[in-house]
Amino acid sequence: MRGFLSSAVGVAAAAALALPLALSVPAAAASGSGAAASGSAAASGLGAVPPAAPAGSTQSLPLAPLRASSDRSAVPPAAGLPEARGLAAREVERFSLVGVVWDDADAELNGRVQVRTRSVDTALWSDWQDVETHNGAHAPDPDTAERGTGPARGATAPLWVGESDAIEVRVEAERPTVRALPARLPSGLRIELIDPGVPPAGAADGKNGAGTGGLPGDDDKGPVLVPGMTMEMAEASSVNVPLAPLGATEIGALGKADSTADAVLTGEARPGAAAAPYIGPRPRIITRLGWGADEKLREKAFVYTSTVKAAFVHHTASGNNYACKDAPAVIRSMYRYHVVSSGWRDIGYNFLVDKCGTVYEGRAGGVARAVLGAHTMGFNTDSMGIAVIGTFTGTNPPAPAVKSVAALTAWKLGLFNRDPRSTTTLKSGGGNRYPKGSSVKLKVISGHRDGFATECPGKLLYGQLPTTRTASAKLQGR
Template sequence: MIMFKIRGMRRYGFLVSSIGIACTAALTLAQGPPASVATVRPASATGPSAVPGSTRSLPLLPLVRTRARGAAVTEQGLRRTDVPRFFLVGVVWDDPDAELHGSVRIRTRSAATGTWSDWQDLDTHHNTDHGADPGTAERVPGAVRGATAPLWVGASDGVEVHVRAEAGDSGRGAAAGPAAALPSGLRLGLVDPGGEPVPRGSGATVSRSGEPSGKAAAAFGVPAAGAPLAPPDATRIPALAREDGRRERPARPGGKETERRGTGPYIGPRPPIVTRRGWGADESLRSGEFVYSDTVKAVFVHHTSSGNNYSCAQTPSLIRSIYRYHVQSMGWRDIGYNFLVDRCGTIYEGRAGGVARAVLGAHTAGFNTNSAGIAVLGSYNISEPPPAVVTAVAQLAAWKLGLHGVNPSGKTYLTSGGGNLYQKGKSVRLDVISGHRDGFPTDCPGLRLYGKLGTIRSAAARYQGR
């Protein structure tokens, strides 16, 4: 039996802010992680002590024209022009296993100009194709919630949202049946990422690179070869040439180094990585435990479906917003992705626990174990990913997979955890660098980005010197 502290849980009857409110619920879980997953509690999970920002929740209401005696509510929404400033929006509901069959349309009012945006559609399947594997400790009923993908809208102070259930299907040639019921507990989440964090004072810390340091390192039993890649207060992990990469050894939580038989020189150069401190993660929001797989056998490429209306200077704010949305709105233990890449090709550390380690993420339902998730910030069904994105993903995959002795252009087998295209327990042959849609019926990582995976595989192999 494992005790997890699910941080960031909030009852939605309140407006919540991370400033001055600390609400942590401790849940005793009947089922722990799979046998191939290790959980380690750091000596101290500390971070910035005062990170501005907030997450607010507004209940959606039935729209007047849909009210009918005895009829299911098939359209809900709201319009508010009196809300504090926010930058990212999404719709959440109570049951993470309930799907929203329908559409979610939203528009926002600019805080700078007072003008309203055009209507935009939200991706309604974020909770089913992303997230922890079914039946695992991180997917506890009542602790996590269903949700749309978040949408970055920039500084806004007004919002209008319409959620409409799709019409039922009565069969070919027949009239459409009654609309499906909407999930219960529909609420609008509004996120303000706040500004830059205020560093916490000295003491045993977990570095913003996610690598244990000081007393925390001793608690992990980290050997010298698994030393942190950057100082505790670093905002960036520096690049490392390929010929120097052989010195890097990812350590398992118990202190045993990962086997790299037959890898030879096949470790790609380490690209520079912005740490969690670099993008301003409030470490008090996430769960204190780090959870690890045995190794990294595959990389899944994603897009965040959060829109492309952001500048690269805004990337830290965007990531802080997604982090808050995943943890406080959806109830996850941390941000779901292991890494994030912005449109300029800058790489950011995602889920805490160590960029060189096999950190268990929540990015590809059913295939999170022994894999890493790289999310490109934006939407790439129609938009072409910039060349800098393709290069960054290839470099990151070459380095990460090389640490674990894996050929980026090869194939591998992963065991399905269920809830995806395959039944639980099935051994599935996949490309080492796969798109999210290869393991789940989803549009992710977008048609245009998915079409670049062949180029990414070839480039990653070259970076490894193959």
């Protein structure tokens, strides 16, 4: 994210952490970017807040121009200072993840976004936290069907803040250079407050060994849709058969010898022909049912590309303040943020990995298949996106997570006969680094920044990619 110069809306640390004497409360949650949370917040002060909605919810609140007050000030852009917008401290319905969106998906937010939140558990306010401005780095390719099927919006990265019940927001455009016009913010700025809801019974909890159950069925009549299992859930699960039975909350790990059979599903290996020899052991993967995806949110159809030639490694830039048991809730929140708030067809990443090394299925369509994602603008076709949950610009990625990235790429790239140490050529679909239609030589395991001008996956995770390539190839038997 671009550097934040001295701010006209900055406040002293002590004042920033002090609880306002009276918190403002919206009359009702706005619904400008999708389903709004039900119920209403307390009238003022420290009143009770409704519990989390089982299916999750999104509160979408507009950001207004900041006015002078005892703890903040703003000068209109006409006076030569950057535009500033925000939201006064207020109680809201419970939420755990925040992000800022705006109307035009092609517009950039050049400036600084900060939030502070109040914890449900402690009733204390956090320090001001930066939200990464993102600017199209994780997104569908320009002119793709995905961008034309709904109200796609510009969006910051999401930030996981834990269960909270009050919020304050400030956004300041970048200060202008000498003789430049005052910096402006994109139109339609809104803060999205996302509650992940509670997972369905039997879903994984982010711990090793969790979520081993499946939904009942019998061999003669086929799978039975038990209460709570919708047709959308069955469709999302069926594309992973025969890797796991319909309704499974996880896909089990396999040894290298057994994993070669998975290549038949990709079309790279044909029945009766020798399977691709360099396929790493299949890692354990928590399915969408396992992390509690609300399958009614996403677009119904699955979209595929012809093959998988490369893997792009990302960080979610959502912060590191989560426990492994919370990872499914973090993913449910990101899913809702990508679909409801950003206007995408599904969660953008093909896979996610938490700090304990647990691998999760991302975008629906089948973990062994070439599913079109929305993770690296310009290079989503014929690639897959793996996001490590966290921020790794100044924090080292956990060793279990890095190890799982190597294991996942050894298996998935092996299904498509790709050597993790090699290079490949992808055609750019447009972005801020390579012109649309240009052929670009990239490493088979690349960082997001290799295809798009961004800090992702953070310099410390990016620095782990050389050893990840070597470890992935070794797992393939190369």
